[in-house]
Amino acid sequence: MKIGQLSEATGVSIRSLRYYEQQGLIASIRQANGYRTYSPLTVETVEAIKLYLNLGLTTEQIAGFLTCVIQNKEAFCAEVMPVYERKLAEIERQIVQLNQIRTNLVDRMTALTAEQNRTICEECGANDDPKRSQS
Amino acid sequence: MKIGQLSEATGVSIRSLRYYEQQGLIASIRQANGYRTYSPLTVETVEAIKLYLNLGLTTEQIAGFLTCVIQNKEAFCAEVMPVYERKLAEIERQIVQLNQIRTNLVDRMTALTAEQNRTICEECGANDDPKRSQS
DNA sequence: ATAAAGGCTGACATCAGTGTCAGGGTCAAG
């Protein structure tokens, strides 16, 4: 299986596959002409890599347990859980921070809108609209 | 006011002040020796920049309305609200995505723990512990 | 005069995965 086929089979770009290899995530053997050849099993490995990348793990973290996970069940690999735990803590920190920014942003937008309405009221202060007080 | 004093007064590094100037956020006049000189009012400008950066805005976005905001009230500057709106949408997208990752992560951790417990049970399957069924 | 403190520019590094391009082999079909 050549790199183009692996790319086709996994939906991962050739560029990324070469990068994964460079990071020690996947292995290839070279043909005489220098072309990479992959075992069909590599497809599963790449799928696993996609999964872990989607969890926000780095290639370095993935490299730390991928071999074990591929050979055994994930639960057998003691390295996995600590990585998950650290990632979860990081994600939660980020969520808190984003929520804080979100709150600040909403507050400012509210204040801004209020201030604009006040300015408009000043401009149309001449014509007193009785309908305003009915609602 | 020289750059070291402005840095001292605002808590912003000299490096960052020079960067802000390069991005068109603050202005300085040069003395004959090439040293930057700042108006005392620049302190307020830098404080505003800090505030907007803390909202997650980029220097480019800030540059789009900072002059107006400094000269008038924020509510007077039509450029501000659209930037806030876009930023809010972006933040909320990020929060959703992080929550999705968080959920996936928690799910995997739960499954992992369950699987590990199952494995432990198999290992100690020989000694049948009657206390297990009491709880 | 000299040393210390502060200012100046320019440039590289950071995080990390991916796109993209240049320049060059390889192979199969016409």
Added chain:
DNA sequence: CTTGACCCTGACACTGATGTCAGCCTTTAT
């Protein structure tokens, strides 16, 4: 033999604010 599809390596770009360093100039105090 040529064309097109596929592969190779190496390298730069990107996102964006900041740290840091080198190399040099200015001012002030000793």
